[in-house]
Amino acid sequence: MSRPAWSVLVLAALAASILGYGAGRAPSGALDLWGKTRALLGQVPAADQSTRNDPGVGPVVYYRDPDGRPAYSSEPARTADGRNFLAVRRSADLSFDDPAQPGVKEARASGRVLYYRNPMGLPDTSPTPKKDSMGMDYIAVREGEDEPGVRLSPGKLQRTGVRSTAAERRVVAMAVRAPGVVQLDERRVSVVALRSDGFVEKVENVTTGDRVRKGQPLLQLYSPEVSAAAAQYLTGLGIEGARRRLENLAVPQEAITEIERSRRAPTSFTWTAPRDGVVLARNAVEGMRATAGEALFRIADTSSVWVVADIPEADLARVSVGQEASVTMRGLPGRTFIGRVTIIYPQVEKVTRTARARIEIANRDGALLPDMYAEVSLATGPKAEVVAVPDSAVLDTGARRLVLLDMGEGRFEPRDVETGSRGGGWVEIRSGLEAGEAVVTAANFLIDAESNLRSALQGMAHEAEASP
Structure with a gap:
């Protein structure tokens, strides 16, 4: 079915603004600028052979190379061997998808028709040819076109911005951040009393x-x-x-x-x-x-102090005794103190939903003062290297988590995975994926949507074939 005529007019208007329709411009220059115009519009390739031979009706919009090469002109032009450019009229179709590779279109056309799907993408299929309510023909789906996953043309890949990254082995660590307060070590406080x-x-x-x-x-x-x-x-x-x-x-x-x-x-x-x-x-x-x-003096040894951090209840499972902690102070910019978690208090605050963790820190120079505000960072996650992918590669539906494998040549296949720790923009993959396998990290939601639509159509088609 032909594309809307306004798409051709938009191309012509943009080409006219670039070319300027200046008198005396060389056709070769016009071809170059027109090609750049098409590149800006998504690298639109030439129409297929059926469109190329369609003379169309209406005024001439532009002229194109007779062999289908990406060469265009706003006025009549000739090829290097003296042949005239073909006129493209307003009613002529314009393909925004990449031309099929030689032999592929013919092979698919010769396959057995499995079912017919709704031309508007609605979840409606038919075992026999039919038209929708607007008179549009249902599209035939042949053998080889219902293979698992999704296949996208190179043009579609470029326009949607699909990018892939190989899964790799790395350490995935996520920092638990919490506020804290410096307190005296209770074991180092003495009172002078009679x-x-x-x-x-x-x-x-x-x-x-x-x-x-x-x-x-x-x-x-x-x-x-x-x-x-x-x-x-x-x-x-x-x-x-x-x-x-x-x-x-x-x-x-x-x-x-x-x-x-x-x-x-x-x-x-x-x-x-x-x-x-x-x-x-x-x-x-x-x-x-x-x-x-009666207490006459109160003396404290401050060579070692505590930092009591308020750990959110949701992160409590990832904090353990003996874990290393990095502590910074607002009053001491540029300094970082390293300590270890010595105890997690066995109580959760009802209002804040936090539990307190005590961190011991050496304070030999006395820089840390009681009641100073502290910012605590606890590194969590596996210490060994694990298979990991970027955060954007994982699609989480709530009931399942999956990634889209890049099988090459525009083919993509969904795969269920089991995820683990997260941190630094990466997600641990515990099962379902091996290091080195390529997964989609950008535009995966668009591919997943098309995959779900195809799966739904195939399921409906099989039900239609099974029904009497």
Whole structure:
């Protein structure tokens, strides 16, 4: 059936704008520009022989090479051997598909007709020739044309932009990203507190934020109970019970050693820092009365900290203890800290639907401060190489996942696959595909649509043949 006449007019108008219809232009130049015009319109090849011999009716639109070569002119022209170009009139058909290869069209025409399909692509077939409601003939489908998959002409491949890529073996890793907050390592926090009532006589020059060393003096303290225990220790020096009482009152070892050396009970004692770290809080004030259990200093070792990340519930299965994590800070641009997941808390927040994962990170220079905002990235997926294809190659229908194999020569065949991990624009293929097989990565939805239409038509045709 002939193409709409307006398609020819569009070609003519575009050719006229390019050629300018200037007087005195050489036909050879016109041919070159007209060929470029056709290239811009999708590399439209010449019409087949039946159209070439059709004189048509109506005004002449353009002139073309008598042998069907891609040579055109807006005015009468001749070939190199002196033959006239053929006039193409407005009613003449124009083929937008590639011409069939020699012998292919004849071979298909000689095959047995299997069924007739609707010319408008509707899911309607007939075992006998018929016309649709608009009087258009149904198209015959012959043997060889209903082979599995889809076959597209080179022209169609070019116009639809079909591209293929070979499946390859590679590592597929997907990063789980989550926000986090820096927290102190709970095992590295100490509190300086008394086990008996006392009075603070002197506080050393130590304030909040200062770094202290283990054994560094913090304050001078007088405690009647501690003084009585020291006097009892001197009275029965060497008695294990008296020494144990001093230790139970948390008297520093240095103070007990000084009692043994000087053999006298001091009126006040020096309390020292229990560990290296940063003073987080100083509550001691000279002259104050300190009750038993009251925290006078709070000291934390920040050489190692935690980053607690909120992992989305959907990604929780891909996070495990011992997994390496990369942590960046908004307040420390350009720096990346590496740690490992040490624990995943056994609870999911009801509102945010996230679970907390704890990551231990070394902080020897003290750059990481408590409550800093962190961005956590956890690499997940198989560590070994797997068969993978680009994301765009997989068609996911919900119930099944498939790829379109490029069989060459314009043939494409759908194949079901089982997918695995995703990451970096690639999808792991666990089964259904081998490395090196070419799959369609662009325009695969168009091919899949045509394949589904052909499958539906074939199924309806077989049902029609089986019915009486």
